[in-house]
Amino acid sequence: MKQRYLATVAYDGKDFWGWQSQHHHRNVQDCIEEALAKFHPVYVEIVGSGRTDRGVHAKGQRFHFDSDLNMTCHQMMAAINCNLPEDVKVTAMEVVPSSFHCRFHATRKRYDYLINNGPYDLFLRNSHLFVKDILDIQQMRQASLLLIGEHDFSTFCANRTSEKENQVRTITRLEIIKTDHTIQMIFEGKGFLRYMVRMLAQTLIEVGRGRITIDQVQEMLEAKDKDACRFNAKPYGLYLMEVHYEN
Amino acid sequence: MKQRYLATVAYDGKDFWGWQSQHHHRNVQDCIEEALAKFHPVYVEIVGSGRTDRGVHAKGQRFHFDSDLNMTCHQMMAAINCNLPEDVKVTAMEVVPSSFHCRFHATRKRYDYLINNGPYDLFLRNSHLFVKDILDIQQMRQASLLLIGEHDFSTFCANRTSEKENQVRTITRLEIIKTDHTIQMIFEGKGFLRYMVRMLAQTLIEVGRGRITIDQVQEMLEAKDKDACRFNAKPYGLYLMEVHYEN
Numbered sequence: 001m002k003q004r005y006l007a008t009v010a011y012d013g014k015d016f017w018g019w020q021s022q023h024h025h026r027n028v029q030d031c032i033e034e035a036l037a038k039f040h041p042v043y044v045e046i047v048g049s050g051r052t053d054r055g056v057h058a059k060g061q062r063f064h065f066d067s068d069l070n071m072t073c074h075q076m077m078a079a080i081n082c083n084l085p086e087d088v089k090v091t092a093m094e095v096v097p098s099s100f101h102c103r104f105h106a107t108r109k110r111y112d113y114l115i116n117n118g119p120y121d122l123f124l125r126n127s128h129l130f131v132k133d134i135l136d137i138q139q140m141r142q143a144s145l146l147l148i149g150e151h152d153f154s155t156f157c158a159n160r161t162s163e164k165e166n167q168v169r170t171i172t173r174l175e176i177i178k179t180d181h182t183i184q185m186i187f188e189g190k191g192f193l194r195y196m197v198r199m200l201a202q203t204l205i206e207v208g209r210g211r212i213t214i215d216q217v218q219e220m221l222e223a224k225d226k227d228a229c230r231f232n233a234k235p236y237g238l239y240l241m242e243v244h245y246e247n
Numbered sequence: 248m249k250q251r252y253l254a255t256v257a258y259d260g261k262d263f264w265g266w267q268s269q270h271h272h273r274n275v276q277d278c279i280e281e282a283l284a285k286f287h288p289v290y291v292e293i294v295g296s297g298r299t300d301r302g303v304h305a306k307g308q309r310f311h312f313d314s315d316l317n318m319t320c321h322q323m324m325a326a327i328n329c330n331l332p333e334d335v336k337v338t339a340m341e342v343v344p345s346s347f348h349c350r351f352h353a354t355r356k357r358y359d360y361l362i363n364n365g366p367y368d369l370f371l372r373n374s375h376l377f378v379k380d381i382l383d384i385q386q387m388r389q390a391s392l393l394l395i396g397e398h399d400f401s402t403f404c405a406n407r408t409s410e411k412e413n414q415v416r417t418i419t420r421l422e423i424i425k426t427d428h429t430i431q432m433i434f435e436g437k438g439f440l441r442y443m444v445r446m447l448a449q450t451l452i453e454v455g456r457g458r459i460t461i462d463q464v465q466e467m468l469e470a471k472d473k474d475a476c477r478f479n480a481k482p483y484g485l486y487l488m489e490v491h492y493e494n
Contacts, residue, residue, distance in 0.1 A: 010369055057370070089369050122257055122336050123304070123374060 008092035013057040035083035055235030060242040064102040108244040113201040118181025129237035135208030154224040157193035202231035255339035260304040282330035302482030307489040311349040355491040360448040365428025376484035382455030401471040404440035449478035
């Protein structure tokens, strides 16, 4: 009997060309499907909660798949993990109804953006964006208040092919936490446009270093114009932290 | 006029076969000497405060060298760093008297050993030893008290060729700090034998997981026998943190 499994997965984005299956480029989806193929008689496709771009990390990406091997969650997780490379690991597994859909039923996502803001620390070079200028956190927090809530985020989206799509999104949380030499920006919402978090992150960084004003952020947002924002933070500071499903 | 420079350097040990210059294997010393060669008319040799083994990291290794380019410390540091790969960077530079010696004058060194003790975190896989069993910190601290102070550490030394050397060393600090899912062990002393910190670290881990008793640690230490300890913690959890010089 087929069972649907929902898995949580962490991966270090450094050596992946993103989540999405594609020829000629190492990606997370293919890695996991190849691991499943090692102990399934048929090829099992997985469905992710969404894509992550090249170089972006995940601590709480989710995917679902169907299997008729009747394994317990613990067995399934162990079987996948022992067939995965060291930069991707399943961290949790549960059985869900066959009507459950990993992407369509996601109600909330959290992305974190991490910055090494202080003396350069080479141990953070693949996990944090290094920003030499000391950022003004208060200014960044002021600017973030403009972005929280429901807005048309066309300015903060790189996807030119989707211009006719609805680009209204809701940011329910945008928190900026400073600890010693590290800044953590937390973005939460139901969904995000392509590059949206990275473009907002870099925009807030530019506010923090005084290169643009809070008024300019307001103007950029109101412009609803793809050419109004040229900022896009490097992928290696970005983490998909959590995908939530309400019962 | 020749000037002697004292530099502090950080490196990610992952892709280095240790500090020491050697043929056919990438090492930190050669990397730095090659960087210096890029802007010196003669080959400049550097003297490290001591060696670190293959895979061991450093946040505060020190080395000295002589140059007659009459550059300021800031200029010298920038010139070296722009010729270094991304996994090694000079973090501080000062001018010292020509009588100063980086190894002979070191009065104290600090090594840290880092453990991922909790859910496996793949982002820590190259920087922390993963220990699945939850360690008993109180037991580890009890055992560490036996090791602090002046002892013959022959048991905790892998160097069979130096049997006639004095193997008495003094540990002035051995602190074990637990934060969330991470354990940090801090070792300080004037000097350490080869593998000593890693052997002590793994011995304390074995105490923490209940595989050996505190009495057994005492017996091992008193045995002064190279065959009395078979434990040696992986190099990628170890960091040379600081080298001190008293004026």
